[in-house]
Amino acid sequence: MEIAVTDLVQVFGAPPNEVVALDRVTHRFPSQKVSCILGPSGCGKSTLVQIIGGIEPYTSGHISIGGKIDEPLGTNSVMMWQQLNLFPWRTVIDNVAFGLEMQGVAKVERHERARALIASVGLRGFERHRPPQLSGGMRQRVALARALIMQRPIMLMDEPFAALDAQTKIVMQEELVRIYEANKMTILFVTHAIDEAILLGDEVVVMTARPGRIKEVIRVDLPRPRAQEMVNTPEFGRLYDHALHLIREEVLNAMRQQDAMAGAA
């Protein structure tokens, strides 16, 4: 499902202390592709996906999802959060089945569907555990299953793997690649890791430091199915260097802004 964002502006706070988080962002995120949104901290990349997911309101602009302009956002998308936001009092199976439970799906059916998804993300046998009893990687899988059970055509991912150790991160990236290639949903994946953006994305949308604008869109034509080994190919290296240069400029900009703010204060 295509997501077309036109002149999207997000301003936090009231004048004179207003902060422009997003400044006239315009982009078409292609249907059934993975778009990675890359940028320095505070560039508004999380804000962008939260607006598209109907979680945050926005100041002005237009968003059309699947060709429908300004419909209530969020009905076609599901979010996977940086903090995961699993419900600690619910068991794994009841976390995964939460969305179905809210829809009023009967317990037998929703548990059956949740059990199948839990098995498909490799957590069979942990249905009755609670999130605090699981490792970081296992919790990621629960969050992934909880989002997948909604069967929404758009998946919004806000730095979901940022807190993982390097090895677990690789495994989860491969898991996501596998799920994407099997289901072909539209994915917006926010990250600050260049290699992750290139490995997962069909395009990498590079954003500027505050105010967040789109600096450049890098097409990634690496073949699918993707695998971790591709990071060693010359093509990957070329894309990496290109993104690195763009990002370095913006990180330096962001640091200068912070220095200026610290100086003014």
Added chain:
Amino acid sequence: MRGNRKGSDARALLYAALPYLVIAAVILVWEMLVRLNGIAPIYLPAPSSILRYLIAMLADGSLLYNLGVTFMRILGGFVVAAVSGILVGVAMGMSKLVARIVDPWIAALYPLPKISLIPLLIIWLGTGESYKIVISAVTAFFPVAISTYAAIRQVDLGLIKAARDLGANARQIQTNIVIPAALPGILSGLHLGMGVTVIMVVAAEMIGGSSESGMGYILVHSGQVMETEKVFAALIVLAIFGAAVTNVQKWIDRRLAPWVEPQR
């Protein structure tokens, strides 16, 4: 661990027994001090004579009766405070309007030492059961209501956003997210409430002159007739009772909120 297995086993046993050994040593020193110095039992009775009194009070049924009476009063006050405190706290947490109206009352009445209400309550209610339950319930209401309100306000906004994203409506979010997320905070409010209920019931029993039963009555009455052994016996029973109540509450907490302590 180094050393042979037997050695470390013995050390573990000693470690486990240590607190009890210390208690035994304190009692022994106490007993010896009283006997060797000939301290009058009115000031400090020996542990052995406290024990004799304790057994006598158990045998004639007065101890269990008075403890039972105190326990029922505590339960009465606590249940009233828990139900009203949770209801008010939840209402405040879920409705800005209710919070706006109730907040000044709580802010004004919470710092008031509740024990200072005793004369007024005796005028209104006499010194019967209702006075003891009301004074303890009023005291315990505040920590329960305030903890409940705080627990609901402090629910992680991320969980609410996630639930909404997964299709939950406002009512579903309140029952499925806000209440369970606030439960640990509500339970700790109930701990605070139980603590002050015990204090206020015993205090009310000590002050309401006409009350002829309860642990507070034993304390005051025995103190007035200089039966210091009975005073100590009542104190020991109250301490054990307090510890038992705390442990029962902890057990209930683990039942109701097992996710708070991850059991690996």
